[in-house]
Amino acid sequence: MSFDPDAVETIAFDSYGTLVDVSGVADPLSEYVDDHDPKLVAKLWRERSLSYAMVGNAIEEYDSFYEMNRHALQYALETAGIDVDEDEREEILATYHELPVFDDVRDGIERLRDAGYDCYIVSNGSEDMLASLLEHADLGDLIEDTVSADEIEQFKPRPELYRHAADRIGTPIEEIAFVAGGWWDVPGGIHAGMQGVWINRQNTLWGPYETDPDLTIESFHDLADELEG
Structure with missing residues (x-):
């Protein structure tokens, strides 16, 4: 399936x-790891937290992502x-509460909002x-609402969270463009019925996967360009 900008009513990130x-x-991390490469430790940390979440899904056990x-x-x-x-x-x-924001995020979301799209997380x-992410990233004025795995105690890429989000947002799921950096996350959104933007x-x-992204972009401005047509 290719990306259909005319079908998009809402954007979820x-x-x-x-x-x-x-x-x-x-x-x-670099303050504590001495002779170790902090980037490698950070990568191991991230990959393990995602693995814990996916195993939690599989065995139907839930704890918050912060605990993971x-x-x-x-x-x-x-x-x-x-x-x-x-x-x-x-x-x-606690550094997860103050992570750096990608350079294209605020200006890109402003363009999408100016084009008439409500934006969610x-x-x-x-x-x-x-x-804390909304506060630190200064996005509270641009994001309509956030939908957390806490609400149904299931993690992405299970389809239930994407479908729950569509219900909460109030937009038919096929009219939501889901934008994510995760190679594992975008297929989940597509499988649930969203248009997947990687x-x-x-x-x-x-x-x-047999499924490809509906659209692949390098920045949020690419998505705005696509939707502005």
């Missing part, structure tokens, strides 16, 4: 890796042989995480 840069945790991140951070540090105490781990974990992040922030490969 993922949060982490889409609006804010999760690799930004490498800077605070806490456990994943401990795993990453211990795997790398880095010894930090609990208070220091909490300081590192649909995220695995907990409600507290999303509240913003390849990490310069990575698409998964080995």
Whole structure:
């Protein structure tokens, strides 16, 4: 399926890796990891937190994504042989509340809003995480609302969260363009019935799926250009 701009009424964004840069945790990590590469530790932390969420889906156990991140951070540090105490781990974990915002985000969303599209966030992040993201990124005036996995206690890429989001937003799911940086997230939105827009922030490969993104972009401005036609 190719992208149909005429069918789009609403835009939903993922949060982490889409609006804010999760690799930004490498800077605070660098204060603690000494001879280790903080970027590699950050990557291990991120991948483990996503793995915990997906396993939680599979075995029907739920804890907030912030708790998943806490456990994943401990795993990453211990795997790398880095010894930090609990208070220091909490300081590192708290950086998720102040991650750097990608340069194209605010101007890009402003263009989409000016073109008449309501914009939402649909995220695995907990409600507290999303509240702090909006405040730190200064997006509260541009985002209509946030939809958290906390609301149904299931994580993306399970289709239930995308469908719950469509119900909450009040737009037919096929009229929502879902924008995400996750190679695992966009297929979930497509499978649930949304138009999937992949913003390849990490310069990575698409998964080995029969389904391709409906649209691949490099910045939010590319999406605005596509919709403005």
